[in-house]
Amino acid sequence: MTGSVNVAFVWDNFGPLHADRCDAVARALGDRGVVVGIELFARSETYGWIPAAGALFEKVTLFERRGVSAWRVAGALVGAIRRRDCRHVFLCHYHQPYVAISALLLRVLGKRLYFLGDSKFDDYPRRLWREVLKSIYLWPYHGAMSGSPRSRDYLRFLGFRAPITPGYDTVDTARIRKQAGLFAAPQFAERHFVHIARLVPKKNTMVLIEAMGLLQRSGRLSRILRILGDGPEGEALRCRVRDLGLEEWVRFDGFVQTAAVSATLSRSLCIILPSIEEQFGQVVAEALALGVPAIVSPAVGARDELVRSGVNGFVVEPDNAEGLAYFMHLLSSDQELWASMSAGTERYRDFAGTARFSASALALIGHTESAGKARGASR
Secondary structure, eight states, X not given: OOSOEEEEEEESSOOHHHHHHHHHHHHHHGGGEEEEEEEEESSOSSOOOOOOOOSSSEEEEEESSSOOOHHHHHHHHHHHHHHTTOOEEEEEOTTSHHHXXXXXXXXHTTOEEEEEEOOOGGGSOOOHHHHHHHHHHTTTOSEEEESSHHHHHHHHXXXXXXXXXXXXXXXXXXXXXHHHTTSOOOOGGGOEEEEESOSSGGGOHHHHHHHHHHHHHTTOOOSOEEEEOOOTTHHHHHHHHHHTTOTTTEEEEEOOOHHHHHHHHHTEEEEEEOOSSBSOOHHHHHHHHTTOOEEEOTTBXXXXXXXXXXXXXXXXXXXXXXXXXXXXXXXXXXXXXXXXXXXHTGGGHHHHXXXXXXXXXXXXXXXXXXXXXXXXXXX
16 A cells, blocks of 8 residues: 555444544554544434544544435535545445445545445344345445454355455454553452443343342342443333342443443453344453453354353353353352453454454555556556
8 A cells, every 4th residue: 555545434423432443543544644534423323422533533523413314414425525535435334325325426436435344144034135235235335344254254145245354343452441440450259240231122131130130049149230321121121120129239320431331341240241133242342451251142243253152251142041140150159260261351352452443444445456556557
């Protein structure tokens, strides 16, 4: 890759993780190019995070409010990219009309497009007509970055033949550790279980509550569970906690910002994510950055590369409350096992860090630049 490279990363809304990734690419590029982070809307429909800005890239917000037509969003996005002379553009949510329109226009304008995605075939039942439509949506892209091997395989299933690199769902592990470093690491006996997720059915939090009930009834419950997140299932979960008499053992903290997430993880025994559907599971990467083992379901995309059962965590079926309770008790009662698994997280941290994201982004850019030169030389 030679010459100046201007790169745009486009997301619906910017949280801390998006800023981490843009900063990582800007750091890797140095004075060879400029990184622009474009968020379509100022606020997220899903998360209550504080709007994030990076230190090394220019952040652009297109609209303060939603409810804007797809054509207007596409026009604003294409205009922002052209004004900043960004030749390479990374896009997420390819199925959204405003992204699909933007991708077609940008391709016609000669931009190099890359898709960011972590969907997997096993996320939910698939329908043929929708899969065919998705394959058409992917036509404008010159490459893709996937969240896990399963998301890469899903793109290949859709007929995507351009280069695919790994490392989409990564975090700035240094930032996570710095945030957590403000708090002293607790003793083994003082650590708690933690579940960080939106309170929606697919996160399967109810099975985790049932596992806590099983531990209590068997006399093996010795640690509290902290639940970080909010959502429509919150009241039903609280009712079940009351029904099981777990009020003193389960604490609902609501949605918290990234610094509080890092602080809570640093004092945790393990992160528990028994999801029925989970494209990746970003909190697993954050936990690994702090040496915290994970108990996850097979649905969690992060399992593919970040969790090895018996090494730095356990994998358990999402409908298996008994198995989940067993693994929770095992980690809770055996300090030597926990210390071994905490140490076992270290070998997978490089897979979780944003250096991997920046390397993958630059690899895609380098491939398309080389391909373009080769085509030019053959004419």
